[in-house]
Amino acid sequence: MWNLVDKSIVVFRKDFQLEFRTRYALNAIAMFALTTLAVISFSIGPIQLDTNILAPLLWVILFFSAMSGLSHIFVREEEQQTADTLRLVLPPNAIWLGKWLFNVILLFGLEIIIVPVYFAMMNTQVENLSIFFPSLILGSLGLASVSTIIAAIISIASSRGALFAVLAFPIALPILFSAINSTRLSMEGAPFMDSWSDLQVLLSFTIIIITTSLLVFEFVWKR
């Protein structure tokens, strides 16, 4: 078990070094998120939006930002022809876990910037942080998990960009529904127990995706 964790950290560390050097995924996600935020902010002007619109809007931005950059984690290995090298030196599960960890950290890192900017631009605030933070953390974990396994599947296809969003969207739907609903409740100041079922769905779905990914990744990865 610790051997697997150690090796996952080796993969994460390598991907972190590569991203630090090239900033490809970071730039793609940040540019998409900030451009979308600016466009939305300018188009609605001083109008105060309802929480029924604000919550989905936040998750639409987060979902498409994730789609714009997280697939790079596996696509880069195929494009630079380093996938075979990785196949040779590491067990499949360590590769998936390392890359999942990288996507999680990248998404969390960007949310630290995107989410406060979103609330500032939309001139709104969260009324119940005890719902908001679990929703954001679990929703992001789910998005990163879906993105990582779909990225591995599409990395060997020719039209990767289009395929990624098309395949990820239906799988990420339960995450988006629950995350949007619990985020809306947090903006409305609802009591914690009102969001309990959504948080349960988010947690369960994320666990299912991670478990399924670890089970199927070897077949996706090996040729």
Add this chain to the structure above:
Amino acid sequence: MVVEAKGLTKHFNRRTIFSDISFHLEDGESLVITGPNGSGKSTLVKIISGLLTPTSGTIEFYNDGKLLPAEVKYHQLGLVSPYLQLYKDLTAWENLTFFARTRDSKVDESRLKMLLKRVGLGGREHDELKTYSSGMIQRIKYVAALYHQPRILILDEPTANLDEKGAKIVYEIIKEQTSRHILIIATNEPDEVKFGMKHVELG
């Protein structure tokens, strides 16, 4: 250490690349795989190293008579090949320490430095690989493959992109490997074919 291949066959769609390849190698033995372009030399190398699965047949590694499980096999294997690329945005040192850590969390820096010096790249280890020539990258691949003292060394086109000096270093590595462990070479170079005690001709 023993490498045992039985009836290896590979089809891509309906095309048969090769069929019924068998060989047996023990420590101190070497195998040369030859054949015209497209005959499946690299495919066979990929199957031996575990990067591809054969359509039929088996390739098994034994240590002291015990079958090595797939996850341990890599620790005994070193592979240098044109399709095995390194990370060009990282430095040579970052690449090599990454590969070293995939086997053991503690990196033997003195061994890495010794190997870099041996392949003639001492002092260039902190340059990004994208600034290296193809011959220099080939030399770094040798450092990565030899770091853990593999008992099975597989070389696909061993002197590709190398100058005369680089080829000489590779021939020394080949002689050292065959004196103690197992060597498998895929090549068509007459100078390299002579290193094989056993021979598989494809195509």
